[in-house]
Amino acid sequence: MRSAIPLASALFTAAPTLAAYNLIKEYQGSNFFSGWEFYGNYDNLTNGDVTYLDQANATASKLAYVNDAGNAIIKVDDTSFVPWNDKRNSIRIETYDYFPVGTVLLFDAVHLPYGCSVWPSFWTKGPNWPAGGEIDVLEGVNLMTANQMALHTSSGCTVDGTDCSSGAGCTVMEKKDSSYGQAFAAAGGGVWATQLDTTGINIWFWSRNDIPDSVKSATNTVDPTSWGTPSASYPSGSSCDISQFFTPQQLVLDISLCGDWAGLANVYGQTCGTQGQVNSTSCYLENVINNGNYSSAYFEISYIKAFSSQADTFVATVSGSSTGLVSQTATGTAATGGSTGSPTSGSNSNGNSTSTGSGSGNGAAETAPRVYLAIATCVLFSFFNWAMI
DSSP states (O other): OOOOOOOOOOOOOOOOOOOOEEEEEEEEGGGGGGGEEEOOEEOOSSOOSEEEOOHHHHHHTTSEEEOTTSOEEEEOOOSOOBOTTOOEEEOEEEEEEEEOSSEEEEEEEEEOOOSTTEEEEEEEEOTTTTTTOEEEEEEOOTTOSSOEEEEEOSTTOEETTEETTSSSOEEEEOOSSSSSHHHHHHTTOEEEEEEEETTEEEEEEEEGGGOOHHHHTOSSEEOGGGSOSOSEEEEOBTTBOHHHHOOOEEEEEEEEESHHHHTOHHHHHHHSSOTTOOOTTHHIIIIISBTOOOTTOEEEEEEEEEEESOTTOOOEESSSOOOSOOSSOOOSOOSTTOOOSSOSSEEOTTSOEEOOGGGSTHHHHHHHHHHHHHHHHHHHHHHHHHHHO
């Protein structure tokens, strides 16, 4: 998740390829949170006015739990009085597993966080961000009415003339109705499908009543070729080789407040605040402190599923706990020292300076060599098996 104002909203088009993707991982029901690590630190990534709780405190505070419908709830604290200069509690979680090129993700949500100051996202990142790339599947701020999708890469990737390493990245605004905010909730939610393939990256969105039958019944396999034109498509080519710029991706869910995007005066003032009277502290002072008003600032997630195009491919894991199909394994964790999607120092929207703290990008660099070591191990193991034949 980069903190940036969208600069582009064109639709990049390319036909999805490959038909057979088999289920390799699902986050759903009572076991939803067992595959995630809680960040457990203040937002030193996008300078939001939140503290991301660890799992024990998130559970005790009822900010992360599974409801009676079997859906995962991830929310902002809506009950505490927050004094001036303090931050409000929220949640950021990251999967233990990394999913390589050749993966399709399905994300089914009944409700998305929205409201003035609210900045939610569902996105993916490599273990050595930004070298491993970033895919923003779902992101919005304040009272936006449409979802924003984006790619972020290291230098050298351009799509239709847009530099994906810029602050805004290669951004596409959803054209379909009910992709974000109150309209999304009123429609009963919807589903996103994200294809990470050597031929390109594609993102589809369907509102609840428009979800294809093949997606509704996707228990073991999916076939993207039957889904029609994606909402956003980034074809691989000479100007951006997806295999070069995207390594296995970790999934991230978070809800920040204000910060480097939602809290910018020219962004916040578009849908919130009093016109002509918005400044750099408005987002924080009008929302975060005191009792707050965050009854709509929550995810309700039915499931997240991952499918692979390679039957013998394994899901890469940073925990060392294999989920069954793994070709690239990293030990250790990228949690509070994990890779970041935005600057780790600067000024909060309430005017207080922040430091890099314990959650700076150094953790990502520590994890990356372990990934490469694991890859080398897998290659040597494969060679040994071949030699024995």
